[in-house]
Amino acid sequence: MGQSPAPTLHTHAYWLDQLGPPPATEQSLPTRCDVLVVGSGYTGLSAAIEAARGGREVVVIDAGVIGHGCSTRNGGQISTSIKPSLAKLTARFGAERARAIRGEGEKALQWIGDFIEGEGFDCDFRRVGRFHAAHTPEHYETLVRDAETMRRDEGIDSFVVPRAEQHSEMATDAYFGGVVFTRHCSVHPGKLHRGYVQTAQNAGATLVGQCAATGIEKTATGFRLTTQRGQITCRDLVLATNGYTGNLVPWLQRRVIPIGSYIIATEELPTALVDELFPKDRIASDTCKVIYYYRASPDRKRILFGGRVSASETDAAVSGPRLYHDMCRIFPQLRSYGLSHSWTGTVAYSFDELAHTGQRDGIHYAMNYCGSGVSMAGYLGMRIGQKILGKPEGQTALDGLPNPTRPFYRGKPWFLPAAVSYYRWLDARQWKRALAA
Template sequence: MFSDDYREAPSWLDDLGPFTAVAGDLPESTDVLVIGSGYTGLSAALQTARGGRKTVVIDSADMGHGCSTRNGGQISTSIKPTLQALTKMVGAEKARAVRQEGVNALNWIEDFIRTEEIDCDFKRAGRFHAAHTPGHYEALARSAEQVKKDEGIDSIIVPRSEQRRELGTDSYFGGVVYTRHASVHPAKYHRGMLGKVAEAGAILVPHCAATGLVEEADGVRVITAKGEIRARDVVVATNGYTTNLTPWLKRRIIPIGSYIIATEELPRELVDELFPTDRIASDTCRVVYYYRASPDRKRIVFGGRVSADEVDPRISGPLLHKDMVRIFPQLQDVRISRSWLGTVAYSFDELAHIGSRGRIHYAMSYCGSGVSMASYLGMRTGQKILGLAEGKTGFDGMLFPTRPFYTGNPWFLPWVVSWYRWRDQQECRKALGTRG
């Protein structure tokens, strides 16, 4: 099952050496303190540092140790609720503004990567979203047509008879290609951002966990593992790694482990068979799977939720392998070279959120679609701190909901995942029986 060079680490890090920027000492004060060095924190820091504010970025571990270097490198338009569902929630005008932010975020990250000349294998390859039952295919096709009509989001409907031109499998019942979705090497992208933040003059302090926040008249006093620091403004950019440092935010975040494997190196012709268009892929299962060829097209990177409870990568790896082989029987004898996990964050309304409470600013809860949205809302957070009008977003003013008695421990998650997984399995069995 495991290759000779198997490691429990993201395959993305194989391509990178150590970050060479010298870690700084924690100063006694700063204009802006950013807690968290993922996409959100670095985007905010880049804005404030370039805007002339003394900026410090701290992290409890290595810079970017969380999901910013552990995700699947897939970039969509990020907004999960449909326009119709959002309209019922917040009204037509606000719903369109929120949905548009998904498109804005995707366009922004492309412009940012190109303008900053970050070498991270960014590509507008498109996404093939596959239907795991005939009923889901019909619903996907209807939804794609509606979204194209209402929001101008381009897509291509692919019936099962033409599925092999998109994906080398017969396990699905057709799907939809979202032509503007993109892929990226997530760790290279993060490393590029980290370099830009260092160049802008921000102080980077890894292994410096924040353990306390004390709001004062002229700012915030932050207690850390390396001493105290006073900041005029603080950015909490912790997403799925949010702790009791900010209980109000922790009560609104649902942390969820997302698991990924990378195969050993494969023959090029096999990768070409499985991913002939080099698109990223996902499916309509409630417990979703997402997968792609690596940027060098030597491996398959396959991710998803594999169990009701959080598990060790050595346990999750074989479970993911089993699901991968169910979709791609051609990979039956292929071994796992890397297995890892990261923690994403959901919210109870399935929306990202940005805002502030006094001098403490936040952006988080990207609901599994955070590569572009985390970067984008981090950037907008930095602009808000600078007092720039362009910092305004469609998410401004949105309530950030929680539930009674919820404290940040998603005790209900195993039950929900088990129920969803059971329903997915029943639907797949019924569909396969119908297919004969």
């Protein structure tokens, strides 16, 4: 056992170690198809599955290997995905639209479980519940009030855990109680993505990796894309690139805020220690502005711990020791154990904290999952597939929402370092004052 991150720290996602060889993909790009999907994460593959099962000839391309983005790098936590509260959305859109938007998050959570179970995916999907921890007493009181409001107004099931009972959920004294949201789930994101890949291929979709799209041209019958493997024409085009959205469609790039998220995995731990830290196998997060999220691995041999560790983007070799320090502040029991993995992925935020989907110049898109997209990404991808097939149920309450940007913003969040620095300072100050009180 080491006292710090191991010198041979792996900088690929821990999830990849549990996967066998990837399914074979095509080496050449077809010259035409009915539906072309750019992006091979949950969104793109879900759209491909729906369209292919509806009889469309579908091609999925990706700038990297299939699934190289955040769909195989996330923390495997599944929530309702909609961040703004019902009250905030009501103030912006009115009561009816606000309730419909919040309802899409509930639909996405229900859909992902039904989809996984219906397709028979072997991806360690579990309905474990989330412990959302308060990092100050004031945040605890706010959590309790908000949870009661959501139970009363939206039927969202939860229960309160005061600090005196916190160890029944998570063995730490760093927080001041919290709330358990009983319907939230965990999953092995790498196995989940592998299930999407195999299902898309079984449905007849063609997958082509290392095929970056470099240009789009509108044609009389659809679109012509130029890629590093040649040109391809299609009738329907789907952009499903989320945090990896470039300048292919500048309008979308100006509405995506790419943010690096960083995760570590400990070396294998004694069973008794994992049982002590996470006795009910919950997923967990906290109320910090720069949020931490953590859980036991599906085999309950390691702890996975994620968050933001620096104002500007950094690499996994740098983020690993910093996350390790933060993890041990919350769980001092882990100071005698080292790390095996440290990795990063890029999520996409929006300026209004909402996911966005719809069409721009005839191009279908869904993105901006704001760090909570495991269920919403696949759900909105499925809805895009339904739209392509002409099914009315493809429409969602997220379609047609204003999709804001900011003056002079071109896809590089120059404002992020200052914001992260301030919020990290604020979180640390609040935490220290609360623990000293």
